[in-house]
Amino acid sequence: xxxxxxxxxxxxxxxxxxxxxxxxxxxxxxxxxxxxxxxxxxxxxxxxxxxxxxxxxxxxxxxxxxxxxxxxxxxxxxxxxxxxxxxxxxxxxxxxxxxxxxxxx
Amino acid sequence: xxxxxxxxxxxxxxxxxxxxxxxxxxxxxxxxxxxxxxxxxxxxxxxxxxxxxxxxxxxxxxxxxxxxxxxxxxxxxxxxxxxxxxxxxxxxxxxxxxxxxxxxxxxxxxxxxx
Numbered sequence: 001x002x003x004x005x006x007x008x009x010x011x012x013x014x015x016x017x018x019x020x021x022x023x024x025x026x027x028x029x030x031x032x033x034x035x036x037x038x039x040x041x042x043x044x045x046x047x048x049x050x051x052x053x054x055x056x057x058x059x060x061x062x063x064x065x066x067x068x069x070x071x072x073x074x075x076x077x078x079x080x081x082x083x084x085x086x087x088x089x090x091x092x093x094x095x096x097x098x099x100x101x102x103x104x105x
Numbered sequence: 106x107x108x109x110x111x112x113x114x115x116x117x118x119x120x121x122x123x124x125x126x127x128x129x130x131x132x133x134x135x136x137x138x139x140x141x142x143x144x145x146x147x148x149x150x151x152x153x154x155x156x157x158x159x160x161x162x163x164x165x166x167x168x169x170x171x172x173x174x175x176x177x178x179x180x181x182x183x184x185x186x187x188x189x190x191x192x193x194x195x196x197x198x199x200x201x202x203x204x205x206x207x208x209x210x211x212x213x214x215x216x217x218x219x
């Protein structure tokens with residue numbers, strides 16, 4: 001299985017720029033996707049194919065990377081971005097990262 | 106519009122079998138694959154398996170011996186059955202449509218307890 005490693009938590013102030021990283025144990029090309037999940041809700045797709053913004057998602061969110069290293073950037077961060085962010089690969093059987101909990105200072 | 110909805114028992118006894126149904130609308134099961142994903146309370150997401158649009162099934166190797174996914178295209182339903190449940194199978198179970206998982210059901214909480 002392809003293991004995805006994310007940093008566990010981040011704390012930033014509103015208006016700042018934040019990058020959330022995801023490292024794959026093997027190359028997944030650009031078959032990486034990012035989700036936002038708030039408590040009590042299902043995951044919401046933000047970015048697909050490493051860098052493509054899902055329809056309806058604010059342009060404050062962007063994604064980059066290929067191969068094994070990927071980042072999700074939020075710029076600027078807003079108060080309602082408090083959530084857990086998961087990466088997920090679809091190069092082979094889907095796997096998810098453990099999630100990065102984003103808190104606002 | 107695209108919708109998915111999970112249904113099933115909220116409580117299952119240890120060693121018993123879990124049966125869940127995902128009812129979809131707004132698309133055909135013969136055009137899109139449907140996946141099952143679960144999330145233990147407060148933890149991360151685990152892919153369980155998928156019903157491909159052509160009827161083939163694929164399973165997480167860690168669950169393969171206990172898991173079965175099937176479908177009824179006439180009813181737009183995908184079924185999950187998992188046997189020998191243990192407390193660690195307590196989770197929210199989601200179905201989601203393939204295509205980068207843009208569409209998810211609201212999830213159904215399954216608690217394994219006696």
